[in-house]
Amino acid sequence: MTTVPTQPDLADGPAEVVKGRSLWHDAWRRFRRKKMAMISLAVIVVYVIVALLVATGLLAGDWNEEVGPRYQAPSADHWFGTDIFGRSTLRMTLYSAKTSLTVALFASVISICIGVPMGAMAGYFGGKVDEFIVWLYSVLASIPGLLLILAFAFVLRDVTVFGYSLQGMPAIYLALGLTGWVYLCRLIRGEVMKHRSRDYVTAARSYGCSQKRIILKHIVPNVTHLILIDFSLRFVGYIHAEVILSYLGLGPVKDPSWGKMIDAAKLELQRGHWWELTAATLAIFFISVALNIASDALRDALDPKLKT
Amino acid sequence: MARISTMACMLALAVSLAGCGEDYPDRDTNTRFVALHARVRHLDPAIVNDTTSASVAGNIFDRLYQYKYLVRPAELQPGIAAAMPEVSDDGLVYTIRLREDVFFHDDACFPDGKGRQVVAQDFVYSWKRIADVTNASPNYSFIEGRIKGFDEFRKYTHERSDAGEPIDYATPVAGLEALDDHTLQITLTAPWPSILYAIEHLPFTPMPREAVEHYGKRIINVAVGTGPYKLERWDQGSRIVLVRNENYRHDPYPSEGEPGDKEKGLLADAGKPMPFIDRVEFEIIEEDQPYWLTFDKGLIDSAGIPKDTFSNVVGAGQKLKPKWAKRGIELIIYDYPATEWLAFNMKDPVVGKNLALRQAISLAIDREDFIELFRNGRGTPAVGPTHPMISGGNDYLHSPYHRYDVEAAKAKLKEAEAFHGGPLPELAFTMGGTDTSARQYAEWVERSVEKIGLDVKIDLMDWPTQQEQVDNAALQFWRYGWHADYADPENYMFLYYSPNHAPGPNSTNYANPEFDKLFERFVTTPHGPQRTALHHQMEQLVVDDMPAVFTMYSIAYVLRHPWLENYKPHPIMWGTLKYQKVNVAKRWEMLTGKTLEE
Numbered sequence: 001m002t003t004v005p006t007q008p009d010l011a012d013g014p015a016e017v018v019k020g021r022s023l024w025h026d027a028w029r030r031f032r033r034k035k036m037a038m039i040s041l042a043v044i045v046v047y048v049i050v051a052l053l054v055a056t057g058l059l060a061g062d063w064n065e066e067v068g069p070r071y072q073a074p075s076a077d078h079w080f081g082t083d084i085f086g087r088s089t090l091r092m093t094l095y096s097a098k099t100s101l102t103v104a105l106f107a108s109v110i111s112i113c114i115g116v117p118m119g120a121m122a123g124y125f126g127g128k129v130d131e132f133i134v135w136l137y138s139v140l141a142s143i144p145g146l147l148l149i150l151a152f153a154f155v156l157r158d159v160t161v162f163g164y165s166l167q168g169m170p171a172i173y174l175a176l177g178l179t180g181w182v183y184l185c186r187l188i189r190g191e192v193m194k195h196r197s198r199d200y201v202t203a204a205r206s207y208g209c210s211q212k213r214i215i216l217k218h219i220v221p222n223v224t225h226l227i228l229i230d231f232s233l234r235f236v237g238y239i240h241a242e243v244i245l246s247y248l249g250l251g252p253v254k255d256p257s258w259g260k261m262i263d264a265a266k267l268e269l270q271r272g273h274w275w276e277l278t279a280a281t282l283a284i285f286f287i288s289v290a291l292n293i294a295s296d297a298l299r300d301a302l303d304p305k306l307k308t
Numbered sequence: 309m310a311r312i313s314t315m316a317c318m319l320a321l322a323v324s325l326a327g328c329g330e331d332y333p334d335r336d337t338n339t340r341f342v343a344l345h346a347r348v349r350h351l352d353p354a355i356v357n358d359t360t361s362a363s364v365a366g367n368i369f370d371r372l373y374q375y376k377y378l379v380r381p382a383e384l385q386p387g388i389a390a391a392m393p394e395v396s397d398d399g400l401v402y403t404i405r406l407r408e409d410v411f412f413h414d415d416a417c418f419p420d421g422k423g424r425q426v427v428a429q430d431f432v433y434s435w436k437r438i439a440d441v442t443n444a445s446p447n448y449s450f451i452e453g454r455i456k457g458f459d460e461f462r463k464y465t466h467e468r469s470d471a472g473e474p475i476d477y478a479t480p481v482a483g484l485e486a487l488d489d490h491t492l493q494i495t496l497t498a499p500w501p502s503i504l505y506a507i508e509h510l511p512f513t514p515m516p517r518e519a520v521e522h523y524g525k526r527i528i529n530v531a532v533g534t535g536p537y538k539l540e541r542w543d544q545g546s547r548i549v550l551v552r553n554e555n556y557r558h559d560p561y562p563s564e565g566e567p568g569d570k571e572k573g574l575l576a577d578a579g580k581p582m583p584f585i586d587r588v589e590f591e592i593i594e595e596d597q598p599y600w601l602t603f604d605k606g607l608i609d610s611a612g613i614p615k616d617t618f619s620n621v622v623g624a625g626q627k628l629k630p631k632w633a634k635r636g637i638e639l640i641i642y643d644y645p646a647t648e649w650l651a652f653n654m655k656d657p658v659v660g661k662n663l664a665l666r667q668a669i670s671l672a673i674d675r676e677d678f679i680e681l682f683r684n685g686r687g688t689p690a691v692g693p694t695h696p697m698i699s700g701g702n703d704y705l706h707s708p709y710h711r712y713d714v715e716a717a718k719a720k721l722k723e724a725e726a727f728h729g730g731p732l733p734e735l736a737f738t739m740g741g742t743d744t745s746a747r748q749y750a751e752w753v754e755r756s757v758e759k760i761g762l763d764v765k766i767d768l769m770d771w772p773t774q775q776e777q778v779d780n781a782a783l784q785f786w787r788y789g790w791h792a793d794y795a796d797p798e799n800y801m802f803l804y805y806s807p808n809h810a811p812g813p814n815s816t817n818y819a820n821p822e823f824d825k826l827f828e829r830f831v832t833t834p835h836g837p838q839r840t841a842l843h844h845q846m847e848q849l850v851v852d853d854m855p856a857v858f859t860m861y862s863i864a865y866v867l868r869h870p871w872l873e874n875y876k877p878h879p880i881m882w883g884t885l886k887y888q889k890v891n892v893a894k895r896w897e898m899l900t901g902k903t904l905e906e
Contacts, residue, residue: 271619
């Protein structure tokens with residue numbers, strides 16, 4: 001017997017059992033039980049708030065200002081010292097949260113926007129459509145990921161769309177987003193293949209629902225939890241990718257980023273200037289750990305097999 | 309058990325020996341290890357025009373004349389030429405006798421792979437290659453308009469190229485003639501006092517026709533010369549290996565030097581045949597940190613000092629810190645005729661037309677801060693293009709705009725906006741380099757210029773790409789510099805002569821008819837006060853018109869390990885490896901603590 005919690009009207013069993021305990025409600029209840037997950041969520045919320053405050057100009061908008069002598073060690077005035085131009089390392093670290101989270105968010109959205117429809121079409125229609133999509137993602141998957149991202153980033157930075165140069169942040173979103181949808185596409189394809197022969201889909205089909213409606217209104221909502229789990233894992237991956245690209249000189253040109261800070265600090269370590277590296281590394285460490293714990297907990301919470 | 313112990317001992321010995329070898333591969337052979345800080349673009353001397361490529365190619369290709377290795381200021385002596393030239397009374401005809409013991413490297417392009425003797429016709433052929441438009445040589449400007457019939461030959465190559473027909477190198481050039489196999493005669497259009505400096509330059513080396521025909525387009529990646537070293541291997545972007553040319557002509561180590569050279573042991577090998585080193589390995593290390601660590605570990609024999617390492621290495625009074633001095637490392641400081649600047653494209657409708665804008669930018673640049681921050685004080689603020697080492701000082705230049713004054717810059721910017729007819733658009737600053745130092749440099753320029761209210765967009769690109777863009781006059785505002793090819797101000801002034809516009813060496817596309825007239829007089833005027841006065845007038849024009857913001861005259865700081873001998877960096881000459889010597893036993897002992905016999 002198959003349980004389809006999001007489709008109680010089509011599922012077997014009494015509706016009363018399901019009432020008030022939807023998958024999401026249940027998942028949240030499970031998530032809340034884990035203390036580390038809640039702490040991690042709080043850390044993520046703090047980063048998001050910092051990023052929002054930076055984006056609205058309320059925080060670290062003056063990161064480019066000279067606040068003291070160059071290469072000043074951490075002090076009461078400047079907790080994380082200053083950089084080569086006498087700028088506050090703390091402000092740059094805070095500002096970089098916005099850079100990283102923006103890149104991760106946009107790149108994730110692009111990947112999901114490509115991966116989900118492609119996976120759903122391949123899984124639902126099968127045949128030539130499936131063959132083509134499988135061929136396409138197999139080609140992409142056969143190229144080493146970092147090389148592909150670097151190649152996209154190199155090409156896109158010289159591209160201008162409607163007079164708007166893609167150099168800098170847009171090139172990174174696109175490079176990451178356009179190369180990162182393969183895994184999600186595979187996942188959704190497999191899941192949709194399972195769903196397309198289920199009773200609720202057969203029922204929807206026999207009611208005369210269009211294919212578009214079946215995919216969008218019936219199947220996709222049933223795989224949303226997978227998208228969410230993938231998003232949480234992907235997000236942290238993209239934060240790391242942005243750091244790597246920035247470190248390699250392909251990151252944002254003007255805005256500070258943790259990758260650029262580490263890149264600058266690697267030379268400064270020889271002078272004994274450890275604070276820029278420390279600040280950027282700690283910032284990456286906390287968001288990475290928090291996202292990893294939270295996504296693990298989210299996966300556990302959303303996995304129906306673990307349901308008690 | 310005994311057997312196991314013996315095997316274990318042998319294994320341990322093998323591991324330890326292998327360990328030594330892996331840590332210091334080939335350091336027990338007569339090999340010189342060099343790190344290059346940028347990629348080598350090509351090795352065809354006709355088109356080499358960057359210092360990195362020249363530093364390799366200079367050891368493969370010999371020239372008619374060469375600088376005296378130890379003598380300063382730089383002075384020429386015969387190389388492939390048998391003697392200094394005979395010059396006609398009117399200064400127009402140069403007759404050069406060639407040595408008869410000069411042979412090309414053994415190579416597959418020759419019958420039986422045996423390098424043949426160099427003859428005067430090889431020079432005629434090689435110089436025509438510089439003029440041939442199909443080779444797109446950036447070095448034609450060195451001889452443009454100077455040698456009788458050369459410009460006509462260039463025109464001929466243009467026409468043939470446009471018609472899609474092959475170029476006949478037998479087409480005569482009136483001013484370049486092989487009188488016999490060992491006599492070359494050059495006839496000039498007008499006296500050219502700097503000719504010998506110019507033909508010492510790498511593009512004027514002989515290239516065998518056989519190699520060009522044998523390799524075709526691949527000629528830019530092979531090197532068949534007459535120099536002390538032959539190209540053995542070139543892994544693009546990572547490593548170049550040269551080996552000793554066993555057929556190198558008799559070329560004894562110099563016996564003439566500066567005061568103090570003898571005491572430093574630089575004359576100990578006087579009269580001995582060169583080269584001393586069997587093999588040279590160039591490794592390309594673009595990042596500062598690995599570059600420095602490679603030197604620190606002793607894997608390369610000499611190195612410059614990256615900016616972030618400088619304060620750890622050099623202490624008060626510009627002396628090496630004891631930690632390094634104790635290891636026998638020597639710090640060598642010398643004037644290096646390189647000038648750095650921020651270039652403007654004078655064809656650009658925004659910066660090229662607006663003198664007040666260029667002056668405002670110049671006033672916004674704190675040269676001393678730049679030199680301290682990025683060069684650790686290894687330079688002096690520049691006023692004009694000519695390095696004082698070449699001009700003997702720069703007191704003759706006057707510019708109220710080559711100073712740091714933010715308020716004056718802001719006032720100038722208002723003038724610039726009025727001239728432009730409204731707010732100025734965002735400027736695009738390009739930096740040839742994508743590493744951390746390049747990014748910080750670009751950010752420093754951005755911050756300096758934004759301080760006065762100008763918006764700047766940074767564009768980082770690798771060095772060859774930037775060169776290409778400069779050649780296409782596609783940039784607006786970029787960082788550039790010039791290292792003198794020869795010890796004459798002409799080599800800086802020709803950078804502003806309008807017929808040399810990009811892709812020629814006039815990368816800023818500066819054009820001033822008054823400058824051009826002065827330059828044409830200058831190049832034909834014999835060395836003396838009149839020539840100096842013309843140079844000063846020309847340079848003042850450049851400073852006033854400001855096609856570039858001159859930032860720094862370089863001073864070089866170089867380190868050498870104690871096992872590298874006969875090492876005296878030359879400020880101009882390319883190809884000094886033949887003079888150098890590696891004390892292999894000393895190197896091996898200092899690196900591994902063992903003698904070579906062990």
